Amino acid sequence: MSEATRDPAADPQAAAATTPEEPEEPRGFWARYARANSLVVTLLAFVAAMVLGGILIAIADTRTQDASHYFFQYPWDTFRYGFAAIWHGYVALFQGAIFNPHTAAKGTWAGYVGPISETLTNATPLILGGLSVGLAFRAGLFNIGGQGQVIMGAVCAGFIGFHYHLPPGLHLLLGIIAGALGGAAWGGLAGLLKAKTGAHEVITTIMLNYVAVSLLAYLLSVKGFQAPPYGQAISNPVYKSAQLPPLLGSSVRVHGGLILALLAAAFVSWLLNRSTLGFRLKAVGANQYASRTAGMSVEGSYITVMLIAGALCGLAGVSQILGTNSQLTGDIDAGIGFDAITVALLGRANAKGIVAAGLLFGALHAGGTQMQSATGTPIDLVQVIQSLIVLFIAAPMLIRAIFRLKGTAAGVGGGELAKGWNG
Amino acid sequence: MTTLAQSPDELTVEHKVTRAPVSPAQRYAGSVSLLVLGLVTIWRFGIDGHHDQRASIRFGALNAAHVPHFTVPAAPVAWVAGVLTIVLGIIWVVVPRRRLFGLVMGLGVGLFVVALLCWLASASSFVSVDVVGLLTSTIGYSVPLILGALCGVMCERSGVINIAIEGQMLAGAWAAALIGTVLGVTAGMLAGALAGALIGWLLAVFAIRYLVNQVVLGVVLNVFAAGLTGFFYDAFMQTNPEKWNQPPLLDPVKIPGLGDIPVLGPLLFDTSVIVYLMYVLIVLVDIWLFRTRWGLRTRAVGEHPKAADTVGIRVLAMRYRNVIIGGAIAGVGGSYFIFQVGQFQKNITSGAGFIALAALIFGRWSPRGAVAAALLFGFASAMQNMLSINAPSIPSNFVAMLPYLATILAVAGLVGKVRAPAADGEPYVKE
Numbered sequence: 001m002s003e004a005t006r007d008p009a010a011d012p013q014a015a016a017a018t019t020p021e022e023p024e025e026p027r028g029f030w031a032r033y034a035r036a037n038s039l040v041v042t043l044l045a046f047v048a049a050m051v052l053g054g055i056l057i058a059i060a061d062t063r064t065q066d067a068s069h070y071f072f073q074y075p076w077d078t079f080r081y082g083f084a085a086i087w088h089g090y091v092a093l094f095q096g097a098i099f100n101p102h103t104a105a106k107g108t109w110a111g112y113v114g115p116i117s118e119t120l121t122n123a124t125p126l127i128l129g130g131l132s133v134g135l136a137f138r139a140g141l142f143n144i145g146g147q148g149q150v151i152m153g154a155v156c157a158g159f160i161g162f163h164y165h166l167p168p169g170l171h172l173l174l175g176i177i178a179g180a181l182g183g184a185a186w187g188g189l190a191g192l193l194k195a196k197t198g199a200h201e202v203i204t205t206i207m208l209n210y211v212a213v214s215l216l217a218y219l220l221s222v223k224g225f226q227a228p229p230y231g232q233a234i235s236n237p238v239y240k241s242a243q244l245p246p247l248l249g250s251s252v253r254v255h256g257g258l259i260l261a262l263l264a265a266a267f268v269s270w271l272l273n274r275s276t277l278g279f280r281l282k283a284v285g286a287n288q289y290a291s292r293t294a295g296m297s298v299e300g301s302y303i304t305v306m307l308i309a310g311a312l313c314g315l316a317g318v319s320q321i322l323g324t325n326s327q328l329t330g331d332i333d334a335g336i337g338f339d340a341i342t343v344a345l346l347g348r349a350n351a352k353g354i355v356a357a358g359l360l361f362g363a364l365h366a367g368g369t370q371m372q373s374a375t376g377t378p379i380d381l382v383q384v385i386q387s388l389i390v391l392f393i394a395a396p397m398l399i400r401a402i403f404r405l406k407g408t409a410a411g412v413g414g415g416e417l418a419k420g421w422n423g
Numbered sequence: 424m425t426t427l428a429q430s431p432d433e434l435t436v437e438h439k440v441t442r443a444p445v446s447p448a449q450r451y452a453g454s455v456s457l458l459v460l461g462l463v464t465i466w467r468f469g470i471d472g473h474h475d476q477r478a479s480i481r482f483g484a485l486n487a488a489h490v491p492h493f494t495v496p497a498a499p500v501a502w503v504a505g506v507l508t509i510v511l512g513i514i515w516v517v518v519p520r521r522r523l524f525g526l527v528m529g530l531g532v533g534l535f536v537v538a539l540l541c542w543l544a545s546a547s548s549f550v551s552v553d554v555v556g557l558l559t560s561t562i563g564y565s566v567p568l569i570l571g572a573l574c575g576v577m578c579e580r581s582g583v584i585n586i587a588i589e590g591q592m593l594a595g596a597w598a599a600a601l602i603g604t605v606l607g608v609t610a611g612m613l614a615g616a617l618a619g620a621l622i623g624w625l626l627a628v629f630a631i632r633y634l635v636n637q638v639v640l641g642v643v644l645n646v647f648a649a650g651l652t653g654f655f656y657d658a659f660m661q662t663n664p665e666k667w668n669q670p671p672l673l674d675p676v677k678i679p680g681l682g683d684i685p686v687l688g689p690l691l692f693d694t695s696v697i698v699y700l701m702y703v704l705i706v707l708v709d710i711w712l713f714r715t716r717w718g719l720r721t722r723a724v725g726e727h728p729k730a731a732d733t734v735g736i737r738v739l740a741m742r743y744r745n746v747i748i749g750g751a752i753a754g755v756g757g758s759y760f761i762f763q764v765g766q767f768q769k770n771i772t773s774g775a776g777f778i779a780l781a782a783l784i785f786g787r788w789s790p791r792g793a794v795a796a797a798l799l800f801g802f803a804s805a806m807q808n809m810l811s812i813n814a815p816s817i818p819s820n821f822v823a824m825l826p827y828l829a830t831i832l833a834v835a836g837l838v839g840k841v842r843a844p845a846a847d848g849e850p851y852v853k854e
Contacts (some may be wrong), residue, residue, distance in 0.1 A: 056654060060657075135771060142639075199835040203780075208831070218821065289811050384651070395629055397634075
């Protein structure tokens, strides 16, 4: 404890001062390894998380547990079975996420593209949510209210989807718009409160999450929303005309929400890098006082960015209700709001990174399902791996300490975002 | 003194009483909401109420002996309450006093609750409302909230934002179930505290040593705790509950003497050990934070770490200790779930850590305020529970929203200024 207080590594300025950036190309593996950039830190964080996850798999394996009872007589068995469990677990993870030779051997289309389709299906809302959180990050806000915004998006899109009969294209379009508006309203409320009263967005968005959860629970008990025979908390199904079309044929689940997510990523990328508004948002995020002095409306930026962020989360809700599922349930948000935070952090709050991170976590979710059914390893492992990756990335100094790296890459969530309730 | 050179006129001091101004939003929104509340009370419980029945109010369970018990006419009570609320609303708009805003709004809501309870109790001759039961369930809901909020007070007063209260509780609950099954209640509670402290330690290390943004960190630790406990639940506890997930229940312990007081006895002094522990912790944290040297230093570190460092207080060590002890308190709060329910389930805390966070903020980062807010939120949960059983026609989900809406209004400044410790969430780096 007291050692930690005196550790020079705890001082980023000192660390930056001792390792100035050098343009020359490093030679040799170790030299390159030592000059770790953020990509290397990301990869190593992934490796470290997978190693810790592997230990958990071994602990959860019954054969390994049995072997550990006679560990001191014959330790080899424990290791053998443990490594076998880890191997089988991660193979199943791969098969569930990328390609599964067993199902492909059946020769059907779904057998070939099923795993990829699952990965993309899981990645779609994660990308949208990650874009929302990442965009807010860049404007200096922490949108922790993804859950509420996803729920409100899904509620609005779902309502359009099952309450009205409209021609196919129009119906879908209106559903998407309604979802985006629902999320934008919920996010914009937090932005408005922040701009007008200074209420910290973390607190208001957490509270709005629970308000949305209660609101959804209420709606699912109202006739007109709830599906007959009114026994279960589930809504009417969305009409076919409002559903996002399947992308790889109707035998697999991946749907048009993915296109929506990629378009949104392109939009966010344009917004942040090419537009005046994006410049203003980033300026406010970097230094609100300087921005105000320069004549920018800080309050306006807060409201705008939360409206857009909310709309993006609302689209994640659209993907959930008009794509992946067709009926609203109490857990329609499927934890996307909080997973999105990890996606945004892993993607370092830029559009390309978020798409990649969303795909990675989507793959982990898809693989986790397969792993659970094939080897019995609980799917919660995915959550653990996900949080560990982000923990390691958020603390790049820790990864450097573990792998003995030197470098200057700063993680998102480091110094530039460290501010308190009053900031 | 230089007063010699001054004339008597210059020495006169005028005292001018200035009142904190009330914003128009507070003035008119407060008034309108009181008027609406009053009208709803009159319409729903007065005009539309049960006129043929008297409300039957009990102070004890149905089967208990010598229960104080009385009946009141429900509809007139609702009329009186509604009219009083409207009068309050009119008084508020005519003579608003900023300091009294909370009191006025609280009175309005309180009158509404009284009318609601009378209305419930008069639904038929078989129905009666047990006030002690309602308050007992309030305390039941409040215990984890209070412990979680106390954890938050410890952490945030020392300058570390703790969004991971939920994760600390969940870890505590899991460890309490596991160790409680294997080694018994006492060991289970200790294990719960230890597991909470462990997540607290992680929070401290990453926030203080690795300077990770504390809000990010809290969210990630919540995901981590939920994932890890869920993983082990599926791996061991679900398949073999007799061995790993059958912790004993905590029986209520009656304190001799105090437990025999008519209404308060069964309410406060005939409950589980964790509740008694909570009483002690509330007093301890309050005294500790405001009456001891350590507490003074903690608050100094949370408000102005540089100044504290200058006078020789070890800022980081102070923060480490507070966060870890806070984690332990939240862990005990998590174990309360276990010894009430008798088994661990995935995500058993179901957001209690976030309500505790809300209570902490609503209570303005002070132990007493946090406890009061937690009790208020516990009461809202108890009401919601009672409504969903006794009056399905009233959407109880809206009652469930109230704590969160109240917290939003509080941070938006409608209930007075809410201010966090100045250095809350800002890592301290020695120069």
